[in-house]
Amino acid sequence: MCGRFTLTASGDEVAEAFGLDEPPGLEPRYNIAPSQDVAVVVAGEDGRTLDLRRWGLVPAGATGGRPVINARAETAWSRPQFREAFARRRCLLPADGFFEWAVVAGASRKTPYHLRLREGGLFGLAGIWEPSAEGRGTCAILTTEPTDAVRAIHDRMPVIIPRWAYGTWLDPTRGRGALSALLRPFVEEPLEAVAVSLAVNDAACDGPICIRPAS
Numbered sequence: 001m002c003g004r005f006t007l008t009a010s011g012d013e014v015a016e017a018f019g020l021d022e023p024p025g026l027e028p029r030y031n032i033a034p035s036q037d038v039a040v041v042v043a044g045e046d047g048r049t050l051d052l053r054r055w056g057l058v059p060a061g062a063t064g065g066r067p068v069i070n071a072r073a074e075t076a077w078s079r080p081q082f083r084e085a086f087a088r089r090r091c092l093l094p095a096d097g098f099f100e101w102a103v104v105a106g107a108s109r110k111t112p113y114h115l116r117l118r119e120g121g122l123f124g125l126a127g128i129w130e131p132s133a134e135g136r137g138t139c140a141i142l143t144t145e146p147t148d149a150v151r152a153i154h155d156r157m158p159v160i161i162p163r164w165a166y167g168t169w170l171d172p173t174r175g176r177g178a179l180s181a182l183l184r185p186f187v188e189e190p191l192e193a194v195a196v197s198l199a200v201n202d203a204a205c206d207g208p209i210c211i212r213p214a215s
Contacts, residue, residue, distance in 0.1 A: 001156050002070055002098050002157070004032060004033055005125070006032065006098070006114070006211060007029045007096060008028040009094070009122050011023035011025055014026060017094070017124075017163070018041045018048060018050070018092065019047075019166070020041070020047075021047055024050040031200055031206045033055075034067070035054065035056050036054070037054055037055075038053060038055045038093055039093065039094055040053045040091040040093055040127060040129065040139055041093075041094060041124070041170070052136055053091070054067075054137070055139060056140070057082075057129065058132060059081040060130055069141065070141055071086075071128065071140045072144075076142055077179075082140075085128035085129060085140075089128055089131075090172070092127065092169065093125040094122055094123075095124070096123070097116035097211065099113065100112075100157070100193075102152070112195070112198065112201065113153050113195055114210075114211045115157075115194075117190070117192075123161075123163075124163070126182070141159075142159040142183065143156045143157060144158075144185055145157070147186060147191060149192065157185065159186075160186035162186070194211075196214055197209050197212045197213075199212075
């Protein structure tokens with residue numbers, strides 16, 4: 001799964017990486033958590049824009065139940081609560097890292113790890129979104145099987161869309177056939193996992209301490 005992630009890059013860096021006409025005004029985020037507003041890149045008639053969505057997808061017509069933060073890539077295209085969003089409302093969530101927690105023998109609590117590109121930089125998490133009554137909308141992150149770097153920590157990881165495929169993922173006219181090859185573990189660049197401070201366990205904590213290597 002993916003329950004927390006980071007976006008500490010500048011607006012200029014995000015604009016360059018995701019092909020935005022204007023750099024967005026963004027503050028560094030070191031511990032983005034469910035139920036918070038998150039930056040998403042969507043495609044429209046005038047090109048790509050960066051908007052805000054609430055992390056925790058509420059399917060259209062839902063009258064109860066908890067918002068969904070993750071959807072399995074293997075079944076999102078067919079499950080009724082995700083099918084419409086997968087077909088028509090795909091997005092990218094800019095990130096420069098995500099967190100997973102591992103069980104460590106002898107430890108009383110799980111150890112948090114920050115996973116990021118070994119060479120650093122931004123990447124796009126595959127997302128789907130739904131409109132909402134207040135107008136902002138809600139979103140979920142797709143997950144897939146883990147890479148070797150992630151497998152020792154968790155049995156799932158977020159889908160990372162290769163940069164060359166951003167246009168394909170965001171294009172609402174593309175069908176499942178064109179998208180299925182993108183819904184896989186990310187192998188284009190190596191990831192590294194760094195054990196970090198337990199401060200990240202507190203969703204209210206959002207500062208550099210969250211990605212500080214554990215002592």
